[in-house]
Amino acid sequence: MIMQTTVASTRAPTARYPATEHEAGFTDIDIDLLRKYVPVLRHKLSAGQYLYHAGQPFQSLYLINSGFLKTVELADDGRDQVTGFRMRGDFLGAESIGLKTYACGVVSLESGEAWELPYPAMLTACREIPELQARLTAALAQEIRDDHAWMLAIGTLNAEQRVASFLLDVAKRYAQLGYSARHFMLRMRRTDMANFLALKHETVSRVMSRLDDLRLISVERREVHVLDDSGLRAMAGMRA
Amino acid sequence: MIMQTTVASTRAPTARYPATEHEAGFTDIDIDLLRKYVPVLRHKLSAGQYLYHAGQPFQSLYLINSGFLKTVELADDGRDQVTGFRMRGDFLGAESIGLKTYACGVVSLESGEAWELPYPAMLTACREIPELQARLTAALAQEIRDDHAWMLAIGTLNAEQRVASFLLDVAKRYAQLGYSARHFMLRMRRTDMANFLALKHETVSRVMSRLDDLRLISVERREVHVLDDSGLRAMAGMRA
DNA sequence: AACGGTTTGTAACAGTACGTAACCGACCCA
DNA sequence: TGGGTCGGTTACGTACTGTTACAAACCGTT
Missing domain, CATH: 1.10.10.10 (Winged helix-like DNA-binding domain superfamily/Winged helix DNA-binding domain)
Incomplete structure (x- = not known):
């Protein structure tokens, strides 16, 4: 288990239960093994704060340790679209792989913590840890399926x-x-x-x-x- | 250049121009190199034919050589949603990576040809050809961005x-x-x-x-x- | 060339979601 | 304590899109 246990929000009156066996993200990847290749940088987040902006140079992926965030697509003319909400264990930034700059923005909706994973180091790590590559690919595929599910909902x-x-x-x-x-x-x-x-x-x-x-x-x-x-x-x- | 030049449709009255330098898919991957690891199976498609159905065992990715197809998301209760249209050079099946069965269906809208790329062999090939892994990941990320662009359009x-x-x-x-x-x-x-x-x-x-x-x-x-x-x-x- | 089924186009009508606006409560800070 | 802002709720009239219905054009087949 790699996830550091933190309280997601002090305001939330939700009851706390034992974590389920399966969670999104790196659950079954050894975080200590990952650290051998990737310098993990921790970032504290507060409500309203951007994790990254659309157009900013793409450098890292992020793994949410705690908190709650929204991803926002932005058009030239000011139109914007919330494309999803992310929480503990979710990946961020994968949608911008292959680009020079981030394709969307990510805003924190409450206080939390995100782990920054520099992408060049991640690429190396993926070559050394096949399981990591598989997880990353699976996360990308999962995001596509989530988006399609959203399309189905909105369209029907x-x-x-x-x-x-x-x-x-x-x-x-x-x-x-x-x-x-x-x-x-x-x-x-x-x-x-x-x-x-x-x-x-x-x-x-x-x-x-x-x-x-x-x-x-x-x-x-x-x-x-x-x-x-x-x-x-x-x-x-x-x-x- | 890997793409075999074929006429996409005999019905289409569109004028034919020299192909642009950049196309989606494997353009800059050596197809002969790929063949060393992956047995490429060609499939002729006719209008109305399914390339694969939702729920069918996931075994392969596909690369469209010619033709025009739609991807369809299906709900339990019969609701369906066209999530995209694909043409020459596009990948299919990547959204189902990590699953036992395909998450959506793909229907050909005219005659065409698709190349089947068995996924286990692709995994091996990706390990041997780093560029291939990068292209596959980039294609997945691109699909996410396309979906987000669609969300922005529909939502605004x-x-x-x-x-x-x-x-x-x-x-x-x-x-x-x-x-x-x-x-x-x-x-x-x-x-x-x-x-x-x-x-x-x-x-x-x-x-x-x-x-x-x-x-x-x-x-x-x-x-x-x-x-x-x-x-x-x-x-x-x-x-x- | 005639046939039936499919696809597309047009029109009248209806309804859902929108736009505007006013109001209320919570929160912040002076 | 009180004003100001932000977020949320509700009311009411509107309009865009869905619904329904029908007709025309097209396609493949006989």
Whole structure:
């Protein structure tokens, strides 16, 4: 086990459970072995801070040790799109491999810690540790699949279904990290959630209230209780 | 140069130009060197034929030599989403690396040829040819960036802008393969285009007609002339 | 050349999500 | 303590896109 145990957020009222056996990232890679080839640099992050900006020279990959971040795609004309949310064990920066500069930006949504892994050293390490290469490739493939799942959701689900799906996904990811899947704190603003779901923040608010009315969840600002898991699943998966 | 020159489609009335220096895929990998490690199997494809189905055992990557294909994400309940269109020089199957079965399906939209590259052999080859590993990783990263660009478009653009962006993207890719960017044949049905753009086919029809009315393009079924490139760009990029 | 199925185009209508705006509560800092 | 900002909620009218329906054009086959 390579992950250093840290408390992800002091504000979060989520219960703490034993970590599950499988986590994303380097779980089954020996971090000490990795350190022989890669100088791991630790970075403390605070809310609102950028881990890296789009356009900045691409130099490193990052592994999130604690905290919660969003990745943001930026267009020339100012349009922006939240392409995902990342938490402990997730990789960052892999999407920019092959480029001179980072293709997107990463913003921390709360305090946390990220480990910087200089890419040239990682390349060397990958040659020495075949398992590392496999993990990195698998992480890239996984990200593609996540993106495709998002496309499927956005392309085929209405607002209610998108929000329900999103909540279930968040719950699942918290559960994988050993937190409660039935009671959690959303770490992002409504605006970020809406942007990610290709909706407006008012729509997200309305839908959340609606899910509350239907007794599927109870919401108070960022605090969410899942009251009817199967009901929520039904709403998320069924056709309009 | 590794690419065998073949005619992509006999139906397409697109003019043929000298190929550009840069193409996606293995362009700068020596195909003969690759063959020392990987048994390359050629597959003829006809319109409507699946290259592979979602759920089928994952065994190989594919490199498109000629033709035009769509990748389709499939949900349990029957919802489906076209996640992309692929042409000569593109990789297929990389999104399923790390899985036992393919995560999506690939359908040929016209006759063509794909080269099957058994994945276990590819792994070996990657260890022997560092450049190959780099190309594969770069292709994966590129796919992520393409997906993110799509997310940005779907999340921030209206129907007109999406269709305009799509046409410009198609034009660019044809140009990269040496075809005309101002006159081309769409290889997919309106339904596929609409699904990819998270719209309905009637909406796509409406918008195409409007772009025609505005003299930005001239359309007749699948045949498209770009009449006002900068006008089309303005429409694609500007905010609603 | 005629046939049936598929694909595309057009139109009227309806609905979901949007845009605007006002309000409220939490938080920060003077 | 009070103003200011930020984030979230709710109401109401609007409009873009989806829905439904139908017709025309196209394709492959007989």
